[in-house]
Amino acid sequence: MIDKWKMRLRNELVSNIIWSFLAKVIAMVFYFIADIFYARFLGIDMYAEWVFFFSVANMAFHIGWFGINISSKVHITNSSNKDHCLGAALGVRIFISSIILLTIYLAAPFLAGKIGYPHPYPNLKNLLFVMGLMVFFNSFTEFFKHFYIGTQKLKRLCAITFIEYSAYCIFSVSFLYLNDNPTSIAFGYCVAGVIILICNILTISQNYNGHSILQGIIDLQLQKKILKYAIPLVLTSIGSLVLMEMDTFMLGLFGTKQQVSTYSIAKQLVSKATNVNMAIWTGTVASLAMITKENFYEKKNKFKKVSLFNNAVSIFICLSFALFGGIAIKVIYGKDYIDASNVLYLLIPYYFLSCMASLYANFLDFMGYAKMRALWYISVIVINLTLNYLLIPKYGAVGASIATIVSILPYWGYCVYAVRNIFQNKTALFPIE
Secondary structure, eight states, X not given: OHHHHHHHHHHHHHHHHHHHHHHHHHHHHHHHHHHHHHHHHHHHHHHHHHHHHHHHHHHHHHHHHTTHHHHHHHHHHTOSOHHHHHHHXXXXXXXXXXXXXXXXXXXXXXXXXHTTTTTTOTTHHHHHHHHHHHHHHHHHHHHHHHHHHHTTOHHHHHHHHHHHHHHHHHHHHHHHHHSOSHHHHHHHHHHHHHHHHHHHHHHHHHHSXXXXXXXXXXXXXXXXXXXXXXXXXXXXXXXXXXXXXXXHHHHHHHSOHHHHHHHHHHHHHXXXXXXXXXXXXXXXXXXXXXXXXXXXXXXXXXXXXXXXHHHHHHHHHHHHHHHHHHHHHHHHHOGGGTTHHXXXXXXXXXXXXXXXXXXXXXXXHHXXXXXXXXXXXXXXXXXXXXXXXXXXXXXXXXXXXXXXXXXXXXXXXXXXXXXXXXXXXXXXXXXXX
16 A cells, blocks of 8 residues: 555656646747847847846846745645635735736836936836736736646646747747837737736636635635735745846946847846756655655655756756857857857856755745745845946956856855755654654
């Protein structure tokens, strides 16, 4: 009986990894197809404007999530009534997303003039208005993806990821073809967002109890719990956006359009490569959340295997970047963007540290360490902002790369230490009999 249970657990683990990996591959392929079209259609100057705007949009995405998606995933995973919990989480998501949308519309005219409108970015004001809808729809897209992860419905995650990134690619490139302007890409994202939301609503309505979901939407007590757990995760989201986008944003303010374009290509290659690693822990970490005396050693060994596999994949990708990254950039993006290869080589250490830290951080969230992890993420914010401010004006993209690498080191160290401490404590609590 035990052997059958172990076999089923192993098969479920493999299946989850495969579906999660497929979802990440789909996302990467469509993302880079679209990005290559953007770079070649727009040219360096207008591509730089899109990249600069999208760094602002990505920061807005993270703020718009407000920690709700991760908090919802954790509560739904540990809930005995997942439909009811989904309803409560959805109620919080609707409320926060609406507030963020209104805030963006009110702030857009003021913000545009402060960060580059009308010079050097003439389309920025219009882009920021469109960004409000992009953030609104993105918050729901990410919410449902976290829901599928928390309920271990990785096939649905894969399907919605395909719809999401194919829609982004098709509509943004089509609109760009009709009107050679960065604003066209943003409108394409909005149309795609509507389609993705409709698909998610249909999926939920067909597979879950509508009455129970509606009961959850009016459950204020559960909503307060979800929101309370989400609040410290806002710091994590802010830290993530600083680490991911503040360098591109500050390059847009203090550097040249050439630096913005080339740095963005390298950074996106590194960032999207983490999708491969995310496929490993997305399909496994949720299954490690409930640790008991009976399953502790099995789950401990499973986590070690996942961690080793994650590191091995990271090393392989690092070597691939080092050997073939420069050639790939020249062939795919064109010789105008060849300087991106130098930035790519500098960002290889960041990629490795980020992949390890992200796996450990996901595990810590499920173990109830979100608050402490968020506090450590403050160091990422402070160090990254300080080094970007000091290094970018003098060293440009090279300075941004150095700031990105150095800022993640303390957080990476904490994640590694905290996970090891958890397993050591539980080993003492559950000794081998």
